[in-house]
Amino acid sequence: MPIEHAVAMELSTELIQLVKKIEAIRHHSPRVHPGLEPSSYPVLFALRHGPARVSALADLVHSDVSTVSRQVSNLVCHELVAKVSDPDDGRAQRVALTDEGTSLVQRLQDGRGRWFQQILADWDDEQARDFTRHLHAFIGDLTAEIDRARAQGADFPEFPPTPRKDTA
Structure with missing residues (x-):
């Protein structure tokens, strides 16, 4: 049975507040890497599961290919990801985490875990x-x-x- 309309409206209002608070707190979160924007974190996290084409990454992070392509270029410049040959198509490339990228993802996960422990201390x-x-x-x-x-x-x-x- 579907939820009541009033309950759905209350939930949608609370979720909007959640998104706004997350956006606000992102501006105060510590930088884990000096040249990296937090907006590229989803790309790094998506690559934990293995190399992927830029178009597949865009789908995974619900973004457009041009945005993800720019993010990947920045990540390559900082040696957090590398472009590797696609074994299924020698003309194409995939993006893969480097050892430094893998280490950064682990630091991000650990840091977020400690941060949420503080937020949810009660x-x-x-x-x-x-x-x-x-x-x-x-x-x-x-x-x-x-x-x-x-x-x-x-x-x-x-x-x-x-x-x-x-x-x-």
Whole structure:
């Protein structure tokens, strides 16, 4: 059974506040690498699973190819990633983490873990696991919605249509 409209509205408002707070706190977070923008972290994290083409990375991080290409160029300049031959297509290249890039990703993960321990100091493990479980499910639902829209070739509507009530 779908959630009530009022509950959905409250949740959407809280999520907007969450996004705004995350954006605000990003400006105060410490730099882990002097020449690296936090916006390229998702690319680094995506490469933990192995080398990938820039177009595949763009899909993984929900960005456009030109943006990811610029980020990859910056990461190559800082020797955090390297371009390697694509074994499936000798004409193409993939991007892979270097040892320094792998080390940076590990430092980022460790640092984030310690930071969240501080933020959630009043929570117990059960509360954090429960929140993580719900967040994981929500992300899965968002991913399914993105995939559905892409499959239909549709842009996301500004506002979804109001459900029709049967008047029969």
